Amino acid sequence: MLNLSFSRFKLSAAILVGASLAFTSCGGNTQEGGSDMSGSISIDGSSTVYPVTEAVAEEYRAEAPDVKVTVGVSGTGGGMKKFSRGEIDIVNASRSINDSEAKTAKENGISYVQLSVAYDGLTVVVHPSNDWAKDITVAELKKMWEPEAQGTITRWNQIRPEWPDKEIHLYGAGVESGTYDYFTEAIVGKSHSSRGDYTASEDDNVLVQGVSTDPLALGFFGYAYYEENKSKLKAIPVDNGAGPVLPSLETVKDGSYAPLSRALFLYVSSKAVVRPEVVDFINFYLENAGELAQEVGYIPLPDNVYNEQKQKFEQFATGAATAKQ
Amino acid sequence: MTNSEKNRLKDKAFQVFGIFCTFIGLVVLAIFLIDIVIEGIGRIDWDFLTSLPSRRAARAGILTAWAGTLWILVLSALIAFPLGIAAGIYLEEYAKKTKLSDFLEINIANLAGVPSIIYGLLGLELFVRFMHLGPVLLVGALTLSLLILPIVIVTTREAIKAVPRTIRDGSFALGASKWQTVWNQVLPASFGGILTGVILALSRAVGEAAPLIVIGALAYVPFVPKTPMDEFTVLPIQIFNWTSRPQAAFLTNAAAAIIVLLLITFLLNGIAVYLRHRQQKKIKW
Numbered sequence: 001m002l003n004l005s006f007s008r009f010k011l012s013a014a015i016l017v018g019a020s021l022a023f024t025s026c027g028g029n030t031q032e033g034g035s036d037m038s039g040s041i042s043i044d045g046s047s048t049v050y051p052v053t054e055a056v057a058e059e060y061r062a063e064a065p066d067v068k069v070t071v072g073v074s075g076t077g078g079g080m081k082k083f084s085r086g087e088i089d090i091v092n093a094s095r096s097i098n099d100s101e102a103k104t105a106k107e108n109g110i111s112y113v114q115l116s117v118a119y120d121g122l123t124v125v126v127h128p129s130n131d132w133a134k135d136i137t138v139a140e141l142k143k144m145w146e147p148e149a150q151g152t153i154t155r156w157n158q159i160r161p162e163w164p165d166k167e168i169h170l171y172g173a174g175v176e177s178g179t180y181d182y183f184t185e186a187i188v189g190k191s192h193s194s195r196g197d198y199t200a201s202e203d204d205n206v207l208v209q210g211v212s213t214d215p216l217a218l219g220f221f222g223y224a225y226y227e228e229n230k231s232k233l234k235a236i237p238v239d240n241g242a243g244p245v246l247p248s249l250e251t252v253k254d255g256s257y258a259p260l261s262r263a264l265f266l267y268v269s270s271k272a273v274v275r276p277e278v279v280d281f282i283n284f285y286l287e288n289a290g291e292l293a294q295e296v297g298y299i300p301l302p303d304n305v306y307n308e309q310k311q312k313f314e315q316f317a318t319g320a321a322t323a324k325q
Numbered sequence: 326m327t328n329s330e331k332n333r334l335k336d337k338a339f340q341v342f343g344i345f346c347t348f349i350g351l352v353v354l355a356i357f358l359i360d361i362v363i364e365g366i367g368r369i370d371w372d373f374l375t376s377l378p379s380r381r382a383a384r385a386g387i388l389t390a391w392a393g394t395l396w397i398l399v400l401s402a403l404i405a406f407p408l409g410i411a412a413g414i415y416l417e418e419y420a421k422k423t424k425l426s427d428f429l430e431i432n433i434a435n436l437a438g439v440p441s442i443i444y445g446l447l448g449l450e451l452f453v454r455f456m457h458l459g460p461v462l463l464v465g466a467l468t469l470s471l472l473i474l475p476i477v478i479v480t481t482r483e484a485i486k487a488v489p490r491t492i493r494d495g496s497f498a499l500g501a502s503k504w505q506t507v508w509n510q511v512l513p514a515s516f517g518g519i520l521t522g523v524i525l526a527l528s529r530a531v532g533e534a535a536p537l538i539v540i541g542a543l544a545y546v547p548f549v550p551k552t553p554m555d556e557f558t559v560l561p562i563q564i565f566n567w568t569s570r571p572q573a574a575f576l577t578n579a580a581a582a583i584i585v586l587l588l589i590t591f592l593l594n595g596i597a598v599y600l601r602h603r604q605q606k607k608i609k610w
Binding site: 042044047050051053054055057058061068069070071072073074082087202203204205222224225227228229292295296297 | 377378379380459460538539541542543544545546547548556562566568569570571572573576
């Protein structure tokens with residue numbers, strides 16, 4: 001009886017393993033496209049940049065089916081850590097590299113190039129029934145988000161006297177996200193510094209849900225989330241001294257929506273750029289980023305900026321190649 | 326009211342309260358399931374199961390995700406099963422009651438309560454960085470094996486404990502050694518219980534995303550892993566990724582992927598229930 005159950009187990013284990021092997025072999029690649037490149041490219045980092053890179057990687061597969069491009073989402077911080085240790089080739093970043101990350105990279109003999117690939121416009125939103133907040137200045141945003149506001153700024157009329165004497169409920173990005181770093185830098189003036197008594201989430205859909213069901217809410221998140229949920233939200237034009245501006249494709253692209261439009265970056269490692277498939281992939285990326293970024297909800301850079309990025313990358317690649325020889 | 330009437334009333338009251346408590350859990354689960362099924366069932370078709378991830382929600386599939394999940398499942402079972410059972414047998418049958426074995430026991434119980442993300446960090450430092458294995462399937466399976474090992478050990482011990490003393494004594498009386506007794510009597514008698522524990526532990530591992538994200542499991546993998554040294558993604562990571570996207574169509578995809586993940590979990594639990602049932606029927610002392 002004992003032996004029976006053991007051999008049964010072995011059999012079922014064997015079947016499981018067999019089955020898993022069988023299906024692995026049926027994911028065959030279709031050979032098409034013009035490139036005979038091969039190899040693999042590892043990318044990790046920001047979940048904000050992820051949709052753009054995913055879209056590019058998907059399209060690149062048709063171009064070079066033998067290049068395995070993989071993309072992770074361990075966050076800008078997590079990605080940078082791996083990048084500066086030389087564990088990955090490219091990092092998706094929703095902020096610039098910081099000093100300690102740059103130092104680690106240097107210690108490991110890694111230099112890098114920063115390429116902008118798209119814009120995101122952080123959008124300030126309120127509930128659609130909110131009829132008083134028609135525009136907001138950067139100073140007012142600072143007043144409600146700075147660390148000193150904690151516990152003291154709790155009502156709409158404290159921000160602007162003609163606004164109603166009602167509670168204000170704040171919703172914003174969680175402190176681990178690059179979005180939070182960017183917002184605090186742009187509004188409060190110091191990265192990673194804000195009041196703590198607001199509803200925080202790393203998941204923008206949660207923030208959409210919160211603001212769209214709370215008539216006293218004010219929140220901020222990426223433009224794509226506003227764009228997809230326009231019917232449930234109301235965006236507030238932000239006034240940076242030159243009159244209130246609503247985020248849109250045009251205002252973010254031409255820089256008039258300030259200071260809340262930010263660039264999304266790729267960092268390419270000097271150790272990776274000596275491989276032809278990496279150069280090929282980055283060129284493909286910069287070639288197609290505009291169109292694909294817009295498709296996944298971000299805002300493309302102006303064409304001349306993409307051209308600048310290409311030149312910047314080419315110089316970097318040549319430099320790295322010469323250094324190697 | 327007499328005393329016995331009072332007691333009967335209390336009895337009844339608790340019964341009603343008990344039913345209420347039971348239903349809270351069930352109703353919440355039912356609402357969740359119905360919501361998910363309504364949202365996602367229409368999305369599941371052959372293409373969804375056999376397509377690669379894509380930026381277009383309608384074209385995206387979960388091939389690499391469920392393949393990764395299946396790989397992880399098989400590898401974790403192969404690793405955690407022998408380790409956990411051997412440790413359980415040692416602690417229950419061989420270990421003398423010493424300070425060391427007390428210490429081990431307390432720590433294993435504590436390990437069962439450690440949050441899964443901590444195991445992820447351990448896996449990252451130990452397997453990815455120190456042993457330089459990279460964020461591959463084998464590392465994911467090793468990390469999840471560590472995660473479920475305490476559960477496997479504890480259930481193994483419980484199953485072995487349930488084997489009556491008299492069976493062992495009988496075996497010893499016939500001149501069998503300790504190992505012969507364990508191998509020929511104790512293990513066969515407790516195997517159903519052990520297997521149940523292992524499978525339930527695996528069904529927990531299947532739902533983990535956090536530790537795998539920490540070790541560097543990916544979100545976009547355009548190929549099915551072929552060896553344990555390949556990079557991978559799993560269903561929970563794909564679901565997590567889709568739920569955080571702005572476009573509503575990705576939420577439908579997430580719901581469909583949740584259904585697939587639930588089916589895998591239910592299937593595993595079903596196997597566990599079947600094995601326990603068969604075992605109970607088979608053993609007659």
